[in-house]
Amino acid sequence: MTNESPSFKPEDIPSRFDFSEAQTRITKMWDECRYFHAVTDSDKQPFTIVIPPPNVTGALHLGHALNNTLQDVLIRMKRMQGFNALWMPGTDHAGIATQAVVERRLKEDEGKTRHDLGREALVKRIWDWKDQYERRILDQLKQMGCSCDFERTRFTLDETCTKAVRFTFFDLFKKQLIYRGKRLVNWDTHLGTAVSDDEVFAEKVKGQFWHFMYPVIDPQSGEPAHVHVATTRPETMLGDTAVAVHPDPSKALDKVEADLQEKLAGATASDRESIESQIEALKERRETYLPKLIQLRDMALDGRMLMLPLLDRPIPLVVDEWAKPELGSGCVKITPAHDPNDYEVGKRCELEMINIMNRDGTLNIEAGPYEGLYMKQARGKVVDDLEALGLLEKIEDREIELPTSDRSKTPIEPFLADQWFVSMDQLSQSAMDAVTDGRVNIHPPRYSRSYLDWLSEKRDWPVSRQLWWGHQIPVWSRACAEQADVDQALEKIKALPAFNETVASIQVEPCDEQDDQRRRQLDLPLATVHVCVQAGNESLEQELIEAGLTREEDVLDTWFSSALWPHSTLGWPEATAEMSTFYPTSALLTSRDIITLWVGRMVLMGLNNCNEIPFPRVFIHPKILDGFGKTMSKSKGNGVDPIDVINKFGADSLRFGMARLCTETQDVRLPVKFACPHCEHTFDQTVKNRILPKLPCPKCKKEFSTQWAVEEADKALERGSVTSERFEVARNFVNKLWNASRFAMLNLEGYTAAPIEESELTVEDRWMLSRLSTVSSNVTKSIDGFQYSEAARELYDFAWSEFCSFYVEMLKDRFADAAQRPHAQRILAYSLDCLLRLLQPMMPFVTEAIWQNLAKLAPERGFTNVQPGASSISIAPWPALDSGWQDAAIEEQFSLYQTALAAIREVRSSQNIANKTKVKFLVRCEPKIATMLEPLGGYFSRMAAADLVGMGPDVVQPETNAVLAKPEFEILVDLEGLIDVESEITRLEKEKANLEKSIAGKQRQLGNEKFVAAKPDLAAEIEISLKQAEEQLQTIIASLDKFLAKRNA
């Protein structure tokens, strides 16, 4: 069969890969051909990955680029391996984060708050924001070359996901695994919502430490008149319901002292002084203060009361271990409703929990005369009033760590609020079991520990958020003042026409205020009736409202919907073809900071909803750090837009660079630089300049804008990109590959397809087949085992140092010979084809571009059987060469050649012989070695401008020559008329020193009797190499003597 192929001239193919043109063209082609669309009626085995949905708060940065590159490399390999590969894309609504961004924008641009707009209008604005950023994110993914099935793109707040959320919530509600209760939450008074612990950061601020005195009621003689307490938040005293003292202060002090002594024993000299002084202070405290603490403890056990000043409310003195006798006065005021620790004390001691704050941060009726003041205003007044009463002891300045909301940057107020919870006992256990019994495998395994530790706490999951953006909780409630109301409400609900127990579930939440009289005073309901409604029952929802119930306003924690992601995206709870085909998914790739928040919850929700784990393998990949070792994030100003990198280096370089950097233990440190758009000068991003809206270029002095530009004037400046030099390696590699294929294009004219006869294979062909077989097998294993950097490194070394530097060079001679040319063309087309396919997952664009060119010249390729190449490399079969081609003898033969070649090059370089000057050389060796080198002998001419003129044990040494002694042979380079005696002496002396060092090491080892006894095999090997080294040394010394004599003559 013949294929008349067109021909390429050098000018037809640029010597640099035009990635920008190729990316646009190829993305379009992939899209049109729907290569990445997975179908449900396939015979192929499925392989599914769901994307960790990026937040629609903003655009993707390099951390996402890493995450998505790794997923794409895996899914692309699996697709080529013949799996029905689905990579499910989508985005996350990211509840509070997104709402906060939009609210901030609203405030900045229009000076409005969300209340000015109202719920509906705000939510619409957020949807607009979401549309904008979802588009941007999906575009970024496409530009990166991600082979997602974009036709299936989901959003955690879309109709499909919403249905899954409703079903899950209903199911858990019905199982009594969701309940409403009071909980101390981190209240953001600015946003009017609770925020989770991980959305709170501690800000160091200058604050004060106030010392108060609370009067003792009816002090007996000998008893103190006051108890001393201290606080950093004086206004909370209005909610105090006790003062605590340690139950056994003496023992507690013993314990503290024992700990200090232990610390002292192992302390360094510099620490000793400080520890010793602490012990001193402790001893003094024991003498002066302990009796008083014991007295207070006894008073507490007697049930004595204190008078809370300002509100004149009697509060008990209680014993609790939370009070530390070694600190302050040893007594601590307890504000259960406004402090997490006090809350715990309150529960232990069954204290009243008095909530003194409204949702907006003002004080409520419980604060008596202070009602209506903001917490901060109340602080000053409380302090002033206490001072007026003579109950302010002192004020200290102190640095305090103020819990602050990450979203609104305002101080957090701990606040007791009604919240919905998921009961985690059983659910956590199921997720723990999945990992401990190996159904879910976390890689690297060390991360299993943080997963298990966190789940084992089994803390109930607060899922309600006082936000407008999110899944509104599907519960309709009614508060009932009397038991009769409750009964009546229940009866009425059950009688509703649309009511039935399969679509609605009822819970009755009793009031937690046990004291009936107090409950009435506070106007609290006796009980609240909650009805949870299954999705798709709008008529019942309407009837419930008509029956006087109101819908819960809160929305769900964004992680609630994220937890369903692996099955909600596939259409659960419907029994879809997608669910049966693609669930459970095959692997999850994510970053370590959401192991607990997300991975654990996906496992337990998958088990709860689908009765099956969501994925058998989880890969936790490294994080991208900036040049200072800090994680990248938009808020720090060190986030880099992958598009900047793509524009400068190309998507393949970004991807290959990412894969190459993805090792198992190290985070990826990526020093980034600004690139001046005017003069292309690059300079470091520093802590100081990275958040400036505009910068002057240090070289050309012109200004350019950054991602931080806000003002129109700044935005009008040309935008400077931020990239990293670390992608240059990958960019060069892409170009190298492009040029290797350019060589192929220029030499495939007249290509005819035919199987390659085994008898026609040369040594180098067999070597290439052997290497291709080994490399493809290793790369497959590496990618399957998430060892991306290993895979990238092996491919890089193979493609550059073996394929390009040796094989292609050798083919040049064969192309020059008309007889060998057709065969050389076939084997080149075949091996390039294989190499491209191996590189496709990491570098899909350049390999596709070359693939399409190759198809024009050599549409049919193959080795044992010839076939047309696939229409796209994305769907071509993954190389899986028979391991029978792996041939250690051939590889050894090749390495002999490489050693000889390097030796000749070394001589040429040290003798400073011009490239064009041909040299002659001989190889003195055993006949066996000569036989091995013989078939490759011709290539020395092309690759080192050296002609092999003789080989064997008896070659005659030329008059003037350089000798390179290697274990297997000696290379004798004829330097007649070229010799530089001094350089040669220098080289030989260096060689001699190296050999002597090596020999000494070997002799030392062999002189070690225990070693020889323990490892006889190894010792024998060393003995052989020692003998060779000694022979080499003799040769070198002889040659050196000769040159020394020449110099002295």
Added chain:
RNA sequence: GGGCGGUUAGCUCAGUUGGCUAGAGCGCCACGUUGACAUCGUGGAGGUCGUUGGUUCAAGUCCAAUACCGCCCACCA
């Protein structure tokens, strides 16, 4: 306070079960551009593997202690 990871060449990182002279890329030095590639080629210089101690015939590798850097969790009236 608890846990985890890191420390190897000027920079960024490899180094499999301990074993012969510890590797790569970038950067640096020298030489080299008429047919794939200067985003290239060839050669070279550069490391007492954080520190201390231990196990072993043998330690970058195993153990212990310690310093520094980073991350996670808990806590700080």
